[in-house]
Amino acid sequence: MSITLALMGNPNSGKTTLFNSLTGSRQHVGNYPGITVEKREGHLKIQDLDINVIDLPGTYSLTAYTQDELVARNFLIENQPDAVLTILDATNLERSLYLVVQIMELGSPALVALNMMDEVRRKGMTIDTARLSKVLDLPVMDLVARTGEGKERVLQEVYSAVKNKVERQPLRISYGHDLDEALDKMQEIIDEASFLGGRYPARWLGLKYLENDEEILSQGQSNPEVHARLQEIARQLAEHCRQTLNMEPESLIADYRYGFITSLLKEGIVTRSNQQARYDLTDKIDLVLTNRLAGPILMFAIVYLMFVLTFVLGDIPLGWVEDFFAWLGETTEAILPEGLFSSMISSGIIAGVGGVLSFTPLILIMFFFLSILEDSGYMARMAYMLDRVFRTFGLHGCSVMPFIISGGIPGGCAVPGIMATRTLRSPKEKIATILTAPFLNCGAKVPVFLLLSAAFFPDSGASVMFWVTLAGWIVAMLSAWLLRSTIIRGEATPFVMELPPYRLPTLKGLLLHTWERAWQYIRKAGTVILAVSVLLWAAMTFPQLPEEREDHYTNQEAVIEAQAWDNEEDKEFALLNLVNDKSQEELQYSLAGRIGTALEPISRLAGFDWRTNIALIGGFAAKEIVVSSLGTAYSLGEVDPDESGKLSDRLRNDPHWNVWVALSFMAFVLLYAPCFVAVVMIAKELNWKWATFSVIFNTVLAYIISVGIFQVGRII
Amino acid sequence: MTHTISLRSMRQDQSGTIYQVNAKGELGRRIRDMGLVPGTPITILGRAPLKDPVALRLRDFTLTLRNNEADYILVETEGGQE
Numbered sequence: 100m101s102i103t104l105a106l107m108g109n110p111n112s113g114k115t116t117l118f119n120s121l122t123g124s125r126q127h128v129g130n131y132p133g134i135t136v137e138k139r140e141g142h143l144k145i146q147d148l149d150i151n152v153i154d155l156p157g158t159y160s161l162t163a164y165t166q167d168e169l170v171a172r173n174f175l176i177e178n179q180p181d182a183v184l185t186i187l188d189a190t191n192l193e194r195s196l197y198l199v200v201q202i203m204e205l206g207s208p209a210l211v212a213l214n215m216m217d218e219v220r221r222k223g224m225t226i227d228t229a230r231l232s233k234v235l236d237l238p239v240m241d242l243v244a245r246t247g248e249g250k251e252r253v254l255q256e257v258y259s260a261v262k263n264k265v266e267r268q269p270l271r272i273s274y275g276h277d278l279d280e281a282l283d284k285m286q287e288i289i290d291e292a293s294f295l296g297g298r299y300p301a302r303w304l305g306l307k308y309l310e311n312d313e314e315i316l317s318q319g320q321s322n323p324e325v326h327a328r329l330q331e332i333a334r335q336l337a338e339h340c341r342q343t344l345n346m347e348p349e350s351l352i353a354d355y356r357y358g359f360i361t362s363l364l365k366e367g368i369v370t371r372s373n374q375q376a377r378y379d380l381t382d383k384i385d386l387v388l389t390n391r392l393a394g395p396i397l398m399f400a401i402v403y404l405m406f407v408l409t410f411v412l413g414d415i416p417l418g419w420v421e422d423f424f425a426w427l428g429e430t431t432e433a434i435l436p437e438g439l440f441s442s443m444i445s446s447g448i449i450a451g452v453g454g455v456l457s458f459t460p461l462i463l464i465m466f467f468f469l470s471i472l473e474d475s476g477y478m479a480r481m482a483y484m485l486d487r488v489f490r491t492f493g494l495h496g497c498s499v500m501p502f503i504i505s506g507g508i509p510g511g512c513a514v515p516g517i518m519a520t521r522t523l524r525s526p527k528e529k530i531a532t533i534l535t536a537p538f539l540n541c542g543a544k545v546p547v548f549l550l551l552s553a554a555f556f557p558d559s560g561a562s563v564m565f566w567v568t569l570a571g572w573i574v575a576m577l578s579a580w581l582l583r584s585t586i587i588r589g590e591a592t593p594f595v596m597e598l599p600p601y602r603l604p605t606l607k608g609l610l611l612h613t614w615e616r617a618w619q620y621i622r623k624a625g626t627v628i629l630a631v632s633v634l635l636w637a638a639m640t641f642p643q644l645p646e647e648r649e650d651h652y653t654n655q656e657a658v659i660e661a662q663a664w665d666n667e668e669d670k671e672f673a674l675l676n677l678v679n680d681k682s683q684e685e686l687q688y689s690l691a692g693r694i695g696t697a698l699e700p701i702s703r704l705a706g707f708d709w710r711t712n713i714a715l716i717g718g719f720a721a722k723e724i725v726v727s728s729l730g731t732a733y734s735l736g737e738v739d740p741d742e743s744g745k746l747s748d749r750l751r752n753d754p755h756w757n758v759w760v761a762l763s764f765m766a767f768v769l770l771y772a773p774c775f776v777a778v779v780m781i782a783k784e785l786n787w788k789w790a791t792f793s794v795i796f797n798t799v800l801a802y803i804i805s806v807g808i809f810q811v812g813r814i815i
Numbered sequence: 816m817t818h819t820i821s822l823r824s825m826r827q828d829q830s831g832t833i834y835q836v837n838a839k840g841e842l843g844r845r846i847r848d849m850g851l852v853p854g855t856p857i858t859i860l861g862r863a864p865l866k867d868p869v870a871l872r873l874r875d876f877t878l879t880l881r882n883n884e885a886d887y888i889l890v891e892t893e894g895g896q897e
Contacts, residue, residue, distance in 0.1 A: 160848040164841060193874045194850045347839065353847035357855075381877075382860065391864045483879050487865035490881075496868070593884055594868055595845040598877040 101149040102261050105174060107202060108186035109195055110157035111476070111599035113214040115139075117186055117244040118154040119611055121254075126152075137518070145258045153180070159194070161201040163314035166521055175207045176298060181261050182208050184253070186244070189213040189226055190600070192369060196360045199235070206269035206300050210260055211235065212242040212253050218600075222379065223372030234363050245605055269300040274355045278309065278348060281336045285329055292325045308333045309348045381476075381600040389480055398481060403565075405468045406508050409461060410561065416460035424453030443636055451632025451727045456621065458723070462542050463617045465510030469503070470612040474604035478503075479596065486594055492576045493583025496594050497523050498532040502575065506539035509548075509568050513537045513777040514623075515616055517784055525592030531579045533781055534793050537773035538575040540568045542620070543722035547768045550726055554747035555761040571769055578800065623721065627776055631720035635728055638691040639713065644684065652681045686732065691716070705767060705805035706760040706812075715767065721774045759812025763805040770801035818892050822857075822869070822885035830858040831892035838887035850874045851888065 108114035118126070122141025139154035155174055156167035163169050175183060185202060187195035192213075202209050211232075213219075219226060232239035238256045242249040273279055285305035288294070294304065295318060307315040308329045319326040333348070340348050387393055428449045435441035472478045478500055486496025498520075499507075505516025516536045523529040540548070545564070552563035583589075655677055664670040686692045687709070694716060695709035702712050710732040718725035730746050733753070750756045772794040773781065782790035819834050833855045838846055850873060851857075860870040860877060868879045 160844075162844060162848065164844065188876075191874065191876045194876060197848070197850065347843070350836065350843065350847060350852075353844075354852045357850060357852045385860075385870075389861065389863065389870075394864050483868060483870065484863050484865075486881070487863060487867045591881075593842040593845050594879065594881045595842070595849055595884065596879050597849070598870060598879055600877075 100147060101151065102181040103151045103153065103178060104143075104257060105178075105180040105183045106152065106154045106186060107171060107175075107183055107198065108157055108214075109159055109188060109191075109198060109597075111597065112157065112186045112188045112195065113244040114157055114186040115154060116605060116608055117212070117214070117242070117250075118152065119605075119608055120244060120247055120250065122152055143254075145254050148258060148261065150257075153178075159198060161198070161205070162310065163312050169314060172205075175202065175205055180207070182210060182257050184210050184212060184257060186212045186214050186242070189215050189219045189241075190222060190224070192226070193357070193360055193364065196363070197356060199237075200270065200272065200356055200360060203235075203237070203267070203270035204272070204300070204303050204306070206267050206303075208260065208265065208267050209237055210253075210256055211237055211239045212244075212249075213239060214242045214244050216241045216249070217243045217246070225370045227368045227370075230366065231363075231368050234366060234368070269303060271302065272355060272359045274306075274352055277336060277339060277343075278351060278355075281309065281332050282306065285332055288325060288328055292322065294322060294325050294329075295319065305329070306352065309336065310352060311349065379600075384601050385480070385598070388477070389484060394480075394484055398484060401472075401477075402503075402508055405472075406465075406510065406564075406568075407561065409464045409468065409508075409510055410564075413461035413464045417457055420457045420460060421453075424449060424457060427453065439640070442640065443633065447632050447636030448629065450730060451635070451724060452625070452629050458542055458546060459617065459621060461510055461545070462512075462620050463613060465508065465542065466616040467609060467613045469508075469511075469616075470609045471604055472503075473500075474602070474608055474612070476599040476601045479598050482596065483598060489576075490591055490594075492580040493528070493531055493587075493591075494535075494576075494579050495523055495525070495528040495532070495592055496596070498528065498579075501532050501536050502539060502572075505536035506541035506544070507568075507572065509540040509545050509564055510542045511539065512541050512543070512616075512620060513539070513773055514780050515619065516541075517777060517780045520784065523592070525589070527583065527587050527589040528592055530587050530785060530789060531583050533784055534582060534789065534796070535575040535579040537777055537793065537797065538578065538770055539571040540564075540769065541722065543774065544725075544768055546723065546726045548765055550729075550747055551750070551761045551765055554751045554756075555758050567765060567769060570766070574770060574800075574804075578796075623776060628721045628723060631717065631724060631775075632727070635691065635713075635717045635720075635724065638694075639686060639689050639728070639732070641689060644681075644688055648684065648688075652677065686710070704809065705802060706763045706809040707767075707805075708755045711755075711764065715771070718768065719772055719775060721776065722768065725768055757812075759809055762812065763809040766808055767801045767805040770797060770804060772798045772801075816893075819889050820892060822871075822888040822890050823882045825859045825869075825890060825892070827859050827861050829892060830856065831890035832856050833888060834891045835889040836887060837889070838884070842884060842887070846880070846884070846888070849878055851878070857890065 106114050106118055118139065118141060121143050125143075126139060126141030137156070141152045141154070143150040143152050153174065155171040158165070158168045158171050161168055161172045163172065174180070183202060185199050187199065189195075199209065199211060213226060213228060213231075216226070228239050228241055238260060240249060240253045240256055242253055244250070274282065282302055282305045285308060286301040289301040289304050294301075299315075304315065308319070311333070316326075316330075319329065337348050340346050340351060344351070388397060428445045431449060432441060432445045435444060472481075481503075482496035482499045485499050489496055489498050501516045501519040501523075504511045504519050505513040513536050516539075517533050520529050520532045520536070523532060548564055548567050549560060552560045556563050656674070659670065659673050659677065662670075687696060691713045692709060695712035698712045699709050702708075707715070711729070713732050714725045714729040717728040726746075729750075733746060733749050772778070778790045778794060781793055820831075825831065833851055833853050835853060836843065836846055836851060855873055857871050857873045860872050862869050863879075866882075868881045869885055870877055870879045872878075
C-alpha cells in the first residue's frame with residue numbers, strides 16, 4: 100500500500116532534520132509547479148507501507164500571504180495526505196501549537212511530534228505528553244530528531260494512524276459569541292450551496308472570509324451569489340467588532356486561538372523548574388555575537404575567514420580536477436583523428452565543461468560553510484544586525500541571505516540566491532533584491548578574477564577578490580537604493596522575525612544541503628553549459644574560411660618551404676607566424692568573430708577587442724564560459740597552440756591587454772547581464788518584463804562603469 | 816503602579832505585558848501569528864548594533880522587530896519607569 104505523509108512545522112523546528120533522517124538519500128528536491136518553492140520528497144517503508152514523504156515548507160501559520168504558507172495549505176487541502184506529521188519545537192510549545200490548531204481546524208489527519216525533548220529536559224522543563232495528547236485528541240510523541248531518539252515510536256504511530264484510518268473532524272474553537280454566530284450562519288450557507296465544491300471545511304471557509312483571506316476570496320468569486328452573501332456577513336461583523344471592541348475580526352481570531360492554546364496548557368501540561376536560568380546558552384552567545392561592538396566585527400571576521408578558508412582548502416582539489424581535465428583533453432586529442440570532431444570534443448566540450456567543473460571543489464566548500472551559517476542560526480543574526488543598513492537602501496534584513504548566497508561571499512550563485520528571496524514578503528523588496536543580487540561575486544565569475552589577478556596582479560589574488568566582492572556589494576546596494584527610490588518605490592515590509600536558538604548543525608544535514616546545492620551547479624555544467632560550449636565552439640569554428648583563403652595559406656606555406664633559409668629557426672618562426680595568421684583569420688571569419696568584430700567599435704571604448712567580446716557574449720549563457728572561451732579565443736590565435744602556455748601568461752603578453760583593460764574587464768564581468776539561467780530564474784520568480792529589464796539595466800550599467808575605468812586609465 | 820508605554824520606549828531587560836496591538840493588515844497578521852497578542856508577557860533582550868531592530872523574549876523564544884513596528888504595540892509595565 101502506498102500513502103502520502105506530509106511533514107509540517109515552524110521554521111527551525113527540526114522538521115528537515117527529521118525528514119533527512121527518515122528518508123536519507125532517497126529524497127529529491129524539485130519545485131511546485133509554476134512557483135519556486137522547493138518541493139522536497141522522499142521515500143520510506145514501514146512494514147507493508149510505501150510512504151511518500153513530503154517535507155512542506157516551514158511556516159508559522161496557514162494564512163495565505165506567503166508562497167510557503169500557501170503551498171503548505173494547498174497541499175493539505177488538495178492532496179489530502181493520509182497523515183500530517185507536525186513537528187513542534189517543544190521548548191516553544193505555545194507558538195508551535197498555533198500552527199497545529201490551524202491544521203486541526205482544516206480537519207487534516209494530524210499527528211504531533213514534540214521535537215527537541217532533550218533541550219526541554221536540559222532547561223528543567225517537563226511536558227506531560229500523554230495529557231497533551233488527550234486534550235488535543237491527537238497522537239503526540241516525544242522526539243529528538245537530531246539523535247533519532249523516539250523516531251521508531253513516531254513511525255509506529257504514523258503506521259497505526261494510517262492503518263486505522265482515523266477520521267478527523269475539523270476542530271471547532273469558540274471565537275466568542277459574535278464571531279460564532281456569524282460563523283454558524285456562514286456555515287449553513289456554505290453547506291447548503293456546497294460552496295467551492297465542498298473541498299474545504301465549511302467553518303474554516305467562514306473563518307477565511309472573516310480573515311479576508313485573499314486566496315479564498317478570489318476563489319469564492321466563482322460563485323458570486325454565495326460569495327456576496329458571505330462577504331456581507333463578514334462586513335457586518337467587522338463593523339460590529341470595530342464599534343464595540345475597536346478591533347478587527349482578524350485580531351480577535353488570533354487572540355481566541357492563542358486563548359484556546361493557553362487554556363489547553365493550563366492543565367499543568369508544562370512545568371518549569373523555578374531556578375530556570377535567566378539566560379540560557381543562546382542568550383549568552385548572543386551577548387557576544389550581537390554585541391554592539393563585537394557583533395559587527397565578528398560578523399565581518401566570520402565572513403572573511405570563511406572565504407579565506409574556502410580558497411585555501413579548495414585550491415588543492417581544484418588543481419587535481421584541473422589536471423584531470425587537461426589530461427583528458429590531451430588524451431582525447433591524441434586518440435581521436437585530427438579534425439572537426441576531435442576539435443569539438445577537446446576544445447568545445449572538455450575545455451568548456453571541464454573549466455566549469457574544476458570549480459566544483461570550491462563550490463562544495465563554500466556551500467558547506469553557508470550551510471553551517473544557516474543551520475546554526477547565525478544567518479538570522481546577520482539579518483538582525485544588518486537590517487538597519489539594508490533598510491536604508493530600500494532592502495530588508497532578509498535580503499542578507501539571498502545576497503550572501505548569490506555571491507556576497509565569493510563562490511555563491513545567483514540562481515539559488517534568487518530562489519532564496521521567496522522568504523521576502525514584500526514584492527517590492529523582493530524585486531529589488533532579485534534585480535541587484537546578480538551584481539555580487541558569484542562562483543562563476545570567480546575564475547575570471549582569479550585568471551586576471553594571476554595575469555596582472557600576481558601574488559595578490561586574495562585581496563583582488565576581496566575588493567571585487569566589496570565592489571559587488573556597493574553596486575548592488577546603490578542600485579537597490581536607486582531602484583527603490585524610482586521605479587519600485589514603496590513602504591518597507593515588516594521585519595517580524597524569530598531569532599532561533601543556536602544549534603549545532605548535524606553533519607548529515609550539512610552534507611545533504613551542500614550536496615543539494617553543489618548538484619544544482621554540476622547539473623548546470625552538464626546541461627546548459629555543455630550545450631553552450633558546443634554552440635560556442637560551433638560559432639567559433641563556422642563558417643570556415645573560403646577555399647581561396649585556404650589555398651592562399653597553403654601556397655604561402657609552400658613559398659616558405661621553398662625559400663632558402665639561413666637557419667631552421669627562422670623558417671620555423673615564419674611557419675608559426677603563418678599558422679597564427681591563419682587561426683586569427685579563421686576565428687575572425689567565424690560567426691562569433693563577426694559578432695565580436697561588429698561590436699568592437701562600441702567595446703573599444705571600454706578596452707575590449709573582438710576576442711574579448713566573444714568571451715563576454717558566451718558569458719551570457721553562463722559566466723563560467725568567459726574563461727573557457729577566452730582560452731579558446733586566445734589559444735586558437737596563439738603562436739603555438741600545442742605549447743599550452745598558461746592563459747594568464749598569454750593575456751599578460753598580449754598587446755591588447757594591460758592593467759586598465761583588466762580592471763575594466765573585471766568590472767564588466769562582475770556587473771553585466773545575469774547569466775541565462777539566472778535570467779530564467781528571475782522570469783520565473785517575477786516575470787519576463789523584469790528579467791529583460793535586468794539584462795538591459797545591468798549591461799548598460801556595467802558598460803558605463805567599464806568605459807569610465809578604461810578612459811581614466813588612458814588619461815593616467 | 817502600572818504604566819502603558821509603547822514597546823519602542825522600553826529599555827533593555829525591562830519586562831511587561833502586551834496591552835494592545837494597533838497594527839493592521841500584513842504587519843498586524845505577522846505580529847499576531849508570532850504570538851504577540853494582548854496578555855502576553857515579554858522582556859526586552861536588546862537591540863541590534865545600530866539600535867534597530869529590537870529583540871524581545873516572549874513565549875520561550877526570541878522575536879525581533881523594527882522600532883517603527885514596535886510603535887504599534889502598547890505594553891503594560893510595572894513600576895515608575897518613564
